[in-house]
Amino acid sequence: MQYKATSPEDYISQVPEERQNALKTLRQTIKDNLPVGFEEGIQYGMVGYYVPHSLYPNGYHCTPEEPLPFMSFASQKNSINLYHSGIYAVPEIHEWFVKEYPKYSKYKLDMGKSCIRFKRIDDIPMQLIAELCRKMTPDAWISVYENALKKK
Numbered sequence: 001m002q003y004k005a006t007s008p009e010d011y012i013s014q015v016p017e018e019r020q021n022a023l024k025t026l027r028q029t030i031k032d033n034l035p036v037g038f039e040e041g042i043q044y045g046m047v048g049y050y051v052p053h054s055l056y057p058n059g060y061h062c063t064p065e066e067p068l069p070f071m072s073f074a075s076q077k078n079s080i081n082l083y084h085s086g087i088y089a090v091p092e093i094h095e096w097f098v099k100e101y102p103k104y105s106k107y108k109l110d111m112g113k114s115c116i117r118f119k120r121i122d123d124i125p126m127q128l129i130a131e132l133c134r135k136m137t138p139d140a141w142i143s144v145y146e147n148a149l150k151k152k
Contacts, residue, residue, distance in 0.1 A: 003075075008040055008047045015075040022080060022121040023047075026073055026129065033130040037138035038070060046083070048072040051138045061149060070141050071133070079110070079117040080124065086136045088114035089144050093135055097128075104128040 005011035012023045027047060031040065039052045043066065051068040053059055060066045072083045086093045097116075101109045104125035110117040118124045136144075 002045050005042050005045075005047075007042065011042060011047050019075050019080065019121055022124060023073070023075060025126060026080070026082070026124060029126045029130050030071065030073075030133055033133035034071070035134065035137040039067070043067075043069055043072060046072040046074040051142060055138055056142050068142065068145060070136075070138075076117075079119045080121055082116045082118070082129065083114050084116070084132060085114055086141065086144070087111075087116075087132075089148060090136070093132075096135075097132060100128055100131070101125070 003011050003014045005014060008027060012020055012027070015023060030049060034049055037051065037055055038049045040047070040049055042048065043050055048069060049071040050066075051070060053067055056068050058064060058068075060068050070085050074081050074083075084093075087097055088094070098109065098111075104127060105123060107120060107123060110119065
């Protein structure tokens with residue numbers, strides 16, 4: 001589902017009321033645990049966390065006027081989705097997350113390449129997400145990103 005939001009608060013206010021508390025908690029968990037340097041805003045119609053142009057002037061290679069995306073979340077029709085570029089780009093982070101997930105949730109992991117879908121919004125493993133957020137600094141993400149670009 002697409003929302004026409006101008007800020008994270010605006011985004012959360014537009015989602016169905018029964019999801020707002022889960023999104024507020026998810027947002028606060030991310031903000032409390034992402035390393036210094038990432039910024040929060042609306043990116044690609046979602047609440048996004050990115051490396052600002054002040055740290056990485058090149059921006060995202062597809063659209064350089066956009067800051068380098070890193071992480072985001074969205075309220076979709078049947079789930080709340082968390083997108084994390086490190087899970088996609090760093091095999092060790094992916095392996096760690098898949099291994100740790102069952103320790104934090106009794107439900108099966110529903111995951112794509114960088115997307116984690118939470119269909120039970122009252123059972124989002126916030127502690128695991130907090131740990132995931134702390135896995136990568138902006139400088140580490142820039143390094144992974146630039147190395148991936150060089151390989152293309």
